Amino acid sequence: MTSPNSPSGRKPTAFRLDDRKVRMTDDDDRAPAAGEALITQAFMEEEEPRLPRAVSTPKPGFRFGKWLMVGLSGLVSLAVGLAIDSLIRDLFARTDWLGWTGVALAAIAALGLLGLALREIAALLRLNRIDHLRDQLQEAADADDAKAATAGLKELIGLYQDRPETAQGRKALSGHMREIIDGSDLVKLAERDLLSPLDLEARRIVMNSAKRVSLVTAVSPRALVDLLAVLFENLRTIRRLSALYGGRPGTLGFLRLAKHVLTHLAVTGGMAAGDSLASQVLGQGLAARLSARLGEGVINGLLTARIGIAAISVCRPVPFISGNGPTVSEFMGELVSSAKENEDKKTD
Amino acid sequence: MNALEVRLNTFNKLTEETRLTLANLADAAGDLTVPSVRLGVTGLARSGKTVFLTALVHNLVHGGRLPVFSAASGHRMTSARLKPQPDDTVPRFDYEAHVDALVKDRVWPESTRQVSELRLTIDYESASYFYRKLGPGRLHVDLIDYPGEWLLDLPLLNKSYAQFSAEALQRARAQNRSEIAGPFLKAAEGADPDSEESEPVAQDLAARFKAYLTACRADTHALSMLPPGRFLMPGDLDGSPALTFAPLDVVADAPAARTGTLRAMMERRYEAYKTHVVRPFFRNHFARLDRQIVLVDVLHALNAGPHAITDLEIALSEVLSAFRPGRRSWLSSILTRRIDKILFAATKADHLHSTDHDKLEAILKRLVNRAEERARFKGAEVDALAMAAVRATREATVKHKGEELPAILGTPLPGETLNDDAYDGDTEIAMFPGDLPENPELIFAQAESNCEDARPSFQIAQSELQFLRFRPPELDKTAEGLTLSLPHIRLDRALEFLIGDRLA
Numbered sequence: 001m002t003s004p005n006s007p008s009g010r011k012p013t014a015f016r017l018d019d020r021k022v023r024m025t026d027d028d029d030r031a032p033a034a035g036e037a038l039i040t041q042a043f044m045e046e047e048e049p050r051l052p053r054a055v056s057t058p059k060p061g062f063r064f065g066k067w068l069m070v071g072l073s074g075l076v077s078l079a080v081g082l083a084i085d086s087l088i089r090d091l092f093a094r095t096d097w098l099g100w101t102g103v104a105l106a107a108i109a110a111l112g113l114l115g116l117a118l119r120e121i122a123a124l125l126r127l128n129r130i131d132h133l134r135d136q137l138q139e140a141a142d143a144d145d146a147k148a149a150t151a152g153l154k155e156l157i158g159l160y161q162d163r164p165e166t167a168q169g170r171k172a173l174s175g176h177m178r179e180i181i182d183g184s185d186l187v188k189l190a191e192r193d194l195l196s197p198l199d200l201e202a203r204r205i206v207m208n209s210a211k212r213v214s215l216v217t218a219v220s221p222r223a224l225v226d227l228l229a230v231l232f233e234n235l236r237t238i239r240r241l242s243a244l245y246g247g248r249p250g251t252l253g254f255l256r257l258a259k260h261v262l263t264h265l266a267v268t269g270g271m272a273a274g275d276s277l278a279s280q281v282l283g284q285g286l287a288a289r290l291s292a293r294l295g296e297g298v299i300n301g302l303l304t305a306r307i308g309i310a311a312i313s314v315c316r317p318v319p320f321i322s323g324n325g326p327t328v329s330e331f332m333g334e335l336v337s338s339a340k341e342n343e344d345k346k347t348d
Numbered sequence: 349m350n351a352l353e354v355r356l357n358t359f360n361k362l363t364e365e366t367r368l369t370l371a372n373l374a375d376a377a378g379d380l381t382v383p384s385v386r387l388g389v390t391g392l393a394r395s396g397k398t399v400f401l402t403a404l405v406h407n408l409v410h411g412g413r414l415p416v417f418s419a420a421s422g423h424r425m426t427s428a429r430l431k432p433q434p435d436d437t438v439p440r441f442d443y444e445a446h447v448d449a450l451v452k453d454r455v456w457p458e459s460t461r462q463v464s465e466l467r468l469t470i471d472y473e474s475a476s477y478f479y480r481k482l483g484p485g486r487l488h489v490d491l492i493d494y495p496g497e498w499l500l501d502l503p504l505l506n507k508s509y510a511q512f513s514a515e516a517l518q519r520a521r522a523q524n525r526s527e528i529a530g531p532f533l534k535a536a537e538g539a540d541p542d543s544e545e546s547e548p549v550a551q552d553l554a555a556r557f558k559a560y561l562t563a564c565r566a567d568t569h570a571l572s573m574l575p576p577g578r579f580l581m582p583g584d585l586d587g588s589p590a591l592t593f594a595p596l597d598v599v600a601d602a603p604a605a606r607t608g609t610l611r612a613m614m615e616r617r618y619e620a621y622k623t624h625v626v627r628p629f630f631r632n633h634f635a636r637l638d639r640q641i642v643l644v645d646v647l648h649a650l651n652a653g654p655h656a657i658t659d660l661e662i663a664l665s666e667v668l669s670a671f672r673p674g675r676r677s678w679l680s681s682i683l684t685r686r687i688d689k690i691l692f693a694a695t696k697a698d699h700l701h702s703t704d705h706d707k708l709e710a711i712l713k714r715l716v717n718r719a720e721e722r723a724r725f726k727g728a729e730v731d732a733l734a735m736a737a738v739r740a741t742r743e744a745t746v747k748h749k750g751e752e753l754p755a756i757l758g759t760p761l762p763g764e765t766l767n768d769d770a771y772d773g774d775t776e777i778a779m780f781p782g783d784l785p786e787n788p789e790l791i792f793a794q795a796e797s798n799c800e801d802a803r804p805s806f807q808i809a810q811s812e813l814q815f816l817r818f819r820p821p822e823l824d825k826t827a828e829g830l831t832l833s834l835p836h837i838r839l840d841r842a843l844e845f846l847i848g849d850r851l852a
Contacts (some may be wrong), residue, residue: 010753011815014766014779016748017757022778032747039778041757042743164473164480168423197423 015039055185056244064119067112074105074304123250127257129248130317133159139318141184148184153190156317158193159246169194188322195318202241202316203326206308209237209330211338213302218294218342226300234304238311245315259315264310298339352697364627368635372685375636378434382469384488385850387638388687390671391643392572392663393496393565393580396678396695396737398457400643401445401491403737403834404843405430412833414840417852421840426471433467438632441466441493447479450738454820460584463494463633472851487850492633497577500628500663502634502670505574509615510602512575517571518574520560524655528563532556532594541596541611550613553594554579562647570652571665578625590624593617621705630670639846640671641691642719646698646711647815650784654794661715661792668719675727689729691845698736698839699815700781701743701754705734705837707784714788732844735838739816746778753780758818766814773819782813 015022015037022037024219032038067086078101092099132156140148160166176186182200191199199290216229237256241255242249316325391397407414408428414420433440441464468489474480504512517536520529535556539549539559558579564571564581574580578591585591593614605612644664649656674686694712697705708754712733713720723730741758753777760766762773771777785791824832 008785010751011781011812012766012782013748013750013753014769014777014816015755017776017778035749037748038745039757040745040747042745062694164424164478165422165554167426167473169535171426211523334559 009211028171053085054239062227063224064112067108068116069112071105071108072110075102078102102277120250120252122254123248123253127242127249127253129155129159130245130315133317134319137187137190137317138321141187141319141321144183146181146183147187149186150177151176153186156190156194158180159317163246165197166194169197172228185322187318191320191322195316198244199312199316199326203330205240205244206239206305206312206320207331207334208315209233209308210301210305210335213304214297214335216297216341217343218297218339219307230300234307236305237308238315240309242310242315245312247315251292257311260314261307261310264314265307271277294342295338298335301335301339302328302332305335364631367631369684371768372636375685378574382486382488383436383850384490385638385687385847386492387488387846388492388634388637388640389643390499390640390667391496391646392660393459394648394669394707395643395645397496398460399440399450400641400695400737400756401466401493401838402443402450402457403444405491406447407464407833407836407839408468408843409471410833412836414843416838416840417843418475419470422475424475425851426825428468428470431467431469431488433465435465435632438465440464440522441491450820451823454822456549456820457694458497459581460493461581463492463629465493466491468512470851475852485851487847489847494629494633495543495577495581495583497581498583498629499667500573500575500577502630502736503666504622505630506628507668509618510598512618513598513681516575516595517597523567524565524817525571529570530561536594536597539596539610541598541614541844542606542609545608545610545613549610550592550594550617554592554598557594558731561770567648568652570649571659572649572656572661573659573666576621576626578621585625590620591615592620593621627734634671636685637671637687638676638685639689639691639841640673640687640717641693641846642668643693643695644712644715645696646694646715647696647752649844650791650813651709654791657791664716668716669722673723673726673728675705687723687728689846690720690723690731691842692720692730692732693842694732694734696736696815697734698739698741698758699756699818700734700784700835701756704756704784705788707788708734711784711788713791716794721791733838733841735836735842737834737836737839739821739837740821744778746780755780756831758821760816761820766816771816781815784813 009164017024017039019037020106021035022039023032024039024041026040089099133152136148136152137156139145140152154177157170157173160170173190176189176193180196181189208213213230214231217226220226220229238258239249239254242254247253247257290309307326313325375384389397389400391400406412406672408420408425409430411420411675421424437460443466449455449457468487468491470487472485472487474485479485493789507515512749515531519525520533520536526533532553539553562573563569564574578585582591594609596614598611603614642664644660646660649660672684672686672689673690676686676688694708697708700708709732712734720730720732733843741756742755744755746753746755757776757778759774759776760771760779762771764771766779821835823834
């Protein structure tokens with residue numbers, strides 16, 4: 001019977017896998033022999049799910065800056081409207097409440113200023129705490145001191161108390177801390193249980209920003225545009241990484257963080273010269289395969305990745321004990337392939 | 349129906365509502381300490397309720413792969429464990445035995461014979477700052493399993509015996525059923541409602557009625573609209589007068605039956621069935637739900653042909669009309685519980701290649717169209733998806749005779765046959781089940797046009813679509829010998845929809 005049910009007219013069929021005429025293969029392009037059935041099994045997607053984006057976006061806090069602006073502009077408009085201070089005094093003489101309004105606005109401005117300062121201080125303290133924590137954990141791991149490690153990890157758990165996406169890791173870590181485990185192993189467990197989802201996300205952030213930079217460099221018409229884009233992208237990456245690892249820097253804190261990253265780069269820069277990477281990038285290996293413009297883009301991307309890596313080691317509250325942390329060569333493969341893909345798209 | 353009866357009915361309804369409100373108040377008081385969600389798993393017989401519950405609990409407890417379920421994938425869920433259930437008189441859902449059957453023996457759980465309950469407690473941290481400060485997050489999820497046959501009783505609550513008789517007989521005389529119902533129809537037509545009451549006659553009628561309902565349910569027909577449900581799965585009331593009745597040929601708007609007649613006897617028993625069987629079941633398990641998932645085995649009905657599909661559609665819309673969807677508000681959640689989220693799920697999506705999942709979803713949406721619109725109108729949130737609580741197959745592509753077929757790999761249950769080839773339960777096969785139609789209307793149009801077709805419906809369907817049942821999957825073990833959690837398709841999406849907002 002012909003029916004509208006199946007337009008292609010394909011009938012249900014089944015193939016026994018132990019049949020001689022049925023073969024399993026991983027090769028997509030192979031054609032089956034006559035009378036034979038060729039089966040290609042689909043892959044199960046096993047990718048680790050991403051953390052929500054909100055984790056790495058700095059949260060908009062209470063706007064003390066706004067208060068300051070409200071207060072100041074209020075005062076200014078008052079001053080303009082009443083022709084400066086003497087008029088205010090006149091107003092006080094005439095109508096009390098207007099005068100008090102001026103006073104109140106001034107108070108608000110003062111409050112805003114105070115809030116801003118407090119928040120900056122808190123952010124700086126938090127960054128200090130992270131630096132301190134990293135040193136403490138490094139020492140504990142080096143000395144294999146379980147007591148110091150436990151103290152440090154307790155502080156670490158406290159740092160992430162307000163981060164619901166770390167709940168599972170914190171619980172696992174508290175469980176480990178009740179058992180008898182050596183100091184350096186404890187720190188390693190903390191890296192694995194608590195920080196690995198964050199590390200994965202940090203790697204993605206750096207990878208994506210490196211890709212963006214390499215793309216912008218490859219297509220931008222002017223060097224100045226590149227420069228601005230790269231600067232902006234790098235600053236944003238540092239900010240996001242810091243937020244991800246629990247730093248939440250304010251303005252001053254951010255400046256200090258950027259300085260740290262730069263120092264870190266300078267310190268490790270010398271080492272990088274000996275890195276096989278430099279020879280790979282600059283050698284014909286890569287240059288021969290990419291057009292000049294694209295090569296430039298890839299190199300800019302790699303520099304961004306370097307800055308990102310430096311930022312990771314500055315922001316991460318635990319030193320890299322079990323591994324060495326991300327390296328530039330890890331980013332290079334993907335960067336080059338994505339750059340080539342873009343080039344292919346352009347030439348198509 | 350006389351005036352006294354009408355008044356009695358209203359009175360019954362009122363006491364019923366009062367009882368419900370009291371129970372809800374008690375629940376609300378309990379929720380003040382730890383909130384709870386009553387998740388109603390609704391599905392006709394063999395739609396996979398037990399497997400769904402087992403997979404849900406197993407994946408949550410063992411930390412299965414649930415990428416779309418944000419509380420778990422965001423690492424915010426710290427633990428999920430089984431806790432003693434709130435109702436002491438209901439048997440516990442035998443989770444451990446079901447898992448063992450699935451994982452060790454690789455067989456599906458047997459069909460459920462009684463109501464059972466389970467409480468799952470989830471510890472989590474809220475994503476919102478405010479709720480985190482209120483204290484550690486904890487949520488009880490109450491799950492209920494029951495024989496799906498009993499669900500068919502719910503529509504009876506609003507029907508008198510005369511209505512029930514008329515509808516049951518009309519269905520039995522329908523073209524696709526008259527053959528199966530032959531012996532029963534003959535007896536029913538021979539019995540005079542106004543004759544003197546007689547136990548043997550009643551027993552004979554009931555037995556034939558039961559035999560007819562059971563035959564309708566067999567795989568070849570796969571019909572769904574077969575009330576009353578206890579006739580198919582009697583539970584502990586087997587043989588009691590409340591289960592010994594049958595529809596009779598009653599003239600519509602006939603005067604009230606004289607006492608002592610066969611009709612009066614049947615009517616009394618039907619009312620007893622409603623009062624002592626259906627109403628307590630509804631009150632204890634369905635009237636107080638917060639969230640509902642409706643499992644529909646579309647593929648089983650497709651296997652049996654267009655009649656099974658239309659029958660399924662009728663059964664679903666009748667059953668779902670018994671529930672109370674609606675928007676949840678502060679006051680309403682204390683006094684009357686309303687179902688504020690309903691998920692329709694086409695189960696056993698692993699019997700198809702994923703390219704056909706969208707089509708399956710379209711068919712499902714068409715099936716539950718009426719219920720969905722009603723729920724939306726009342727303000728409940730509704731979604732539909734194709735899922736498999738336990739994924740028994742893997743996907744593959746088969747190249748054969750110049751064609752490329754999207755296929756699935758799995759081990760069919762022993763006794764399943766395709767193209768006259770019977771499987772023994774150990775052979776793995778790659779199977780292409782046929783293409784689902786792009787346009788779901790085609791299936792329903794076919795059902796209407798086939799009414800005059802004399803052939804049994806399953807033969808028509810056989811040539812186009814055939815879904816085999818597969819054995820549960822073999823689970824991989826990690827290096828430490830731990831068993832991984834059960835694989836699934838979109839169980840995480842279902843969870844996110846059903847309880848995700850309570851863990852936000």
